[in-house]
Amino acid sequence: MKMSQAVPDDLLALDAPFVTEMMEITNYMWRFGWDERNGGNISYLLKEDEVKPYLDTSRVLRNIILDFPVKELANQFFIVTGSGKFFKNVTSKPSECLGIMRVSENGDSVDLLWGLTGDGKPTSELPAHFRSHIARLRQDSDHRVIMHNHATNIIAMTFTHELNEKSFSKTLWKMCTECIVVFPEGIAILPWMIPGTDEIGIRTAEKMERYRLVVWPHHGIFGAGNAIDDAFGLIETAEKAAQVYMLTSAHQGGIKQEITDEQLIALARAFGVKPNIDFI
Ligand code: 13P
Ligand code: ZN
Numbered sequence: 001m002k003m004s005q006a007v008p009d010d011l012l013a014l015d016a017p018f019v020t021e022m023m024e025i026t027n028y029m030w031r032f033g034w035d036e037r038n039g040g041n042i043s044y045l046l047k048e049d050e051v052k053p054y055l056d057t058s059r060v061l062r063n064i065i066l067d068f069p070v071k072e073l074a075n076q077f078f079i080v081t082g083s084g085k086f087f088k089n090v091t092s093k094p095s096e097c098l099g100i101m102r103v104s105e106n107g108d109s110v111d112l113l114w115g116l117t118g119d120g121k122p123t124s125e126l127p128a129h130f131r132s133h134i135a136r137l138r139q140d141s142d143h144r145v146i147m148h149n150h151a152t153n154i155i156a157m158t159f160t161h162e163l164n165e166k167s168f169s170k171t172l173w174k175m176c177t178e179c180i181v182v183f184p185e186g187i188a189i190l191p192w193m194i195p196g197t198d199e200i201g202i203r204t205a206e207k208m209e210r211y212r213l214v215v216w217p218h219h220g221i222f223g224a225g226n227a228i229d230d231a232f233g234l235i236e237t238a239e240k241a242a243q244v245y246m247l248t249s250a251h252q253g254g255i256k257q258e259i260t261d262e263q264l265i266a267l268a269r270a271f272g273v274k275p276n277i278d279f280i
Contacts (some may be wrong), residue, residue: 009055010095013114016054018046018079021228022098026081026090028232029149034239035087040149040220041123044228045133046077046100051113055100060111064101068127068198071107072134078103078110080129082120096120103130127201128222135208136224143224147231150220153242158189158217160249165189166279168215173275174259175241175248177267182237184273187213195219213238 013019022042029035051057057077078101081090085097099116103109110122123129129146136143161168169186173179188207193200195216204222207214213234214222221238225231248255259267261280268275 009059009114013054013100014094016051018044018050019054019094019098019100022079022081023091023094025228025232026087026097030087032151032239034149034151034220034235036150038084038086040087040147041081041083041125041129042145042147042228043078043080043123043126043129043133045144046079048077051077051100055113057102057113060113062112063104063109064112064121065109066107066126066130068130068201069106069108070103070130070134072137073103073130074105074107076103077101077113079115080122080126082116083122083124085120124196125201127196127198128204129201131198131201131205132208132214132222132224135205136212139209140226142226145225145228145231147223147225147228147235148220149235151235151239151242153246154215154221154239155218156246157242158215161245163189163191163217169276169279170264171245172238172241173264173280175244176237177259179237179241180264180267180275181271181273183211183213183234184268184275185211186276186279187211187215187238189215189217192217192219 029040034040080099082097082099090097095115096117099112099122100114101110101112104111125148132146161171165186165188168189172187188211190203204214208224212224221235223231223235225234264280
């Protein structure tokens, strides 16, 4: 589609629904206390047809080299949060805090098409995001969003609960009736690792082959989804369960009753979901 000559790209892009979505969700996440300072990041896979009405996709602002090649994502469009950008500020400074880019033909760089003004860079967790997108797309061609944040109670739980995927998942399932329906595959956990590296990206993506939620102990959580709401809803549900766990485990009287394994199985059957058989 030919761009309007009268409206510059930087203003037109602000009308794009995916930009508005990013502004709204980062604000929610910050208000929940999950994205202090620059904590957290989001990447959202866009269709070329969605981008073109709002941006001249032939106009490249600058090229950013990746030190982790992602050939599988060649020519794909993404909107991402910028490294070091405060979630609190995305709504007031969207073109500084967000960037729209396209992965190059050979997958070793990205062309910045809009945003990240003032020489901003995409999130430092781009290896984990891009590699997770590749893993999730292998499982689900409708996959679109990778979301990372520092969800408070999930982090708290990684100090007090054993870091075992089976018991961690089961504890979360038992904290709120809806959990097993929302994430029947359970939740994956990595060992503590240095963030922002390709190594943590590779390990996160390995987990994403089977799970849509990955916990980074003492750091935060990664969620994947077919839409912003989907990834957000997953994290929100796990975080709520973690909050209930932290509340009940701190209670002096201890837990007096809980959802039983039999009830979990009955729930899964009633809602037509298949829980991870290694966990129950
Ligand atoms: P960025 O500001 O580079 O996105 O990093 C924030 C973060 O949460 C690192 O894990
Ligand atoms: Zn983080």
